[in-house]
Amino acid sequence: MADGGYRVRAVACDPRADDEEVYRALGRATAPLTATWQQLARARRVVIKFNMIETTVEYFGGRRRELVDDAVARAVLRLLRERTDATLTALDTYPYGNGNRVPAAFNYRYLLEAYGVGMVDASLPPLVGCEVPGGGCMFARYRLPAALVEADAVVSVAKMKNHLFTGVTLCTKNLFGLPPMIPPTGRPRAYFHHLVRLPYVLADLAMVARPCLNIIDGLVGQWGREWRGQGRLAGTLVAGDHPIATDTCATMLMGADPASDWPTPPFRRDRNHLRLAAERGFGPRQVTAVDFASEVQAPVADFDAEPLDPEQTVASWRYTACEQGLYYRDHQAELVDRYAGQYIYLQDDEVVWAGDDPNQLGSRRHLSGDRHDRALWLKWVDPEEWEGERFSVYEECLRQRDAGP
Numbered sequence: 058m059a060d061g062g063y064r065v066r067a068v069a070c071d072p073r074a075d076d077e078e079v080y081r082a083l084g085r086a087t088a089p090l091t092a093t094w095q096q097l098a099r100a101r102r103v104v105i106k107f108n109m110i111e112t113t114v115e116y117f118g119g120r121r122r123e124l125v126d127d128a129v130a131r132a133v134l135r136l137l138r139e140r141t142d143a144t145l146t147a148l149d150t151y152p153y154g155n156g157n158r159v160p161a162a163f164n165y166r167y168l169l170e171a172y173g174v175g176m177v178d179a180s181l182p183p184l185v186g187c188e189v190p191g192g193g194c195m196f197a198r199y200r201l202p203a204a205l206v207e208a209d210a211v212v213s214v215a216k217m218k219n220h221l222f223t224g225v226t227l228c229t230k231n232l233f234g235l236p237p238m239i240p241p242t243g244r245p246r247a248y249f250h251h252l253v254r255l256p257y258v259l260a261d262l263a264m265v266a267r268p269c270l271n272i273i274d275g276l277v278g279q280w281g282r283e284w285r286g287q288g289r290l291a292g293t294l295v296a297g298d299h300p301i302a303t304d305t306c307a308t309m310l311m312g313a314d315p316a317s318d319w320p321t322p323p324f325r326r327d328r329n330h331l332r333l334a335a336e337r338g339f340g341p342r343q344v345t346a347v348d349f350a351s352e353v354q355a356p357v358a359d360f361d362a363e364p365l366d367p368e369q370t371v372a373s374w375r376y377t378a379c380e381q382g383l384y385y386r387d388h389q390a391e392l393v394d395r396y397a398g399q400y401i402y403l404q405d406d407e408v409v410w411a412g413d414d415p416n417q418l419g420s421r422r423h424l425s426g427d428r429h430d431r432a433l434w435l436k437w438v439d440p441e442e443w444e445g446e447r448f449s450v451y452e453e454c455l456r457q458r459d460a461g462p
């Protein structure tokens with residue numbers, strides 16, 4: 058076994074396979090995950106995070122293109138029902154429609170009901186303040202659903218696809234659906250899904266949730282972006298006992314170097330969250346540190362993140378976001394005096410918006426006016442600074458800029 062002790066398996070599975078074939082292939086991928094199944098067998102409460110919440114369902118080659126396919130979801134639930142007596146609960150938030158709650162008729166309820174799996178809306182109470190083990194990469198603590206914090210085991214079931222902001226969206230990015238996103242108890246989606254912050258937040262969420270079973274549906278994948286991209290027939294299922302290890306192997310199967318970083322494709326917009334987690338000591342830096350076996354060869358299909366904006370513009374957004382974060386730190390007392398208990402957007406050392414709920418704001422590109430290359434930086438103005446933002450992240454980013462290539 059590789060030095061890290063992580064175990065990941067990738068198996069071949071024809072995208073045209075029937076449910077029974079998909080189930081057998083996933084069983085083959087997960088069978089070697091001994092420690093995972095031991096933890097799940099002991100568990101009384103298991104939380105499952107599927108990458109399946111969306112307003113529409115797009116198909117390619119007869120499979121869900123952007124979301125975990127029904128056949129894979131059924132195989133996951135069937136395996137869990139066979140291997141554990143725990144209470145199974147699906148957990149998700151609904152980031153669409155300005156922070157609305159998960160709708161009653163969400164698009165995979167019928168699958169959960171068929172296997173007696175409950176559903177918890179991550180944006181609803183009860184919520185619990187949760188410290189990131191060892192201190193966070195971006196924030197010291199997060200407010201998270203009690204169902205997650207009280208779970209004995211977590212399962213992340215993701216799709217193999219690219220992402221405009223994070224390069225790849227796999228088992229770790231899938232965890233972004235865990236924090237509540239309805240103010241005032243939760244943070245709006247744009248707060249964590251923010252330039253510079255997002256990859257560090259993903260590392261934090263992985264360290265908090267620590268999913269022991271990580272599954273990637275690569276029967277059909279998606280090139281370019283997380284939504285409305287191009288379908289790819291990848292013909293694989295990937296399973297592992299650690300989110301970073303699983304995603305590291307899957308990123309390699311997608312044809313990218315999992316140790317690379319911004320601005321190297323597919324990490325065109327921000328830093329590589331897998332590398333950040335590994336630098337923190339949570340997960341491997343390379344596939345060679347993983348006990349990895351695969352029935353498929355890389356690349357399983359043509360993948361890359363679409364270059365949506367010019368590289369110079371993206372760099373300007375990142376660096377000016379960092380400057381605004383440090384401006385807030387240095388002027389926190391005066392900003393608290395005026396804006397305590399509100400969200401503010403800072404741009405070029407000026408508060409350009411303040412209010413209770415940025416979900417109602419609309420387009421941030423419109424708010425930026427004619428300064429389209431200057432970042433808008435969002436902050437909850439808290440006199441206590443409960444979340445414990447790591448402003449050193451912004452300092453380090455600017456040091457790298459100043460050091461040059």
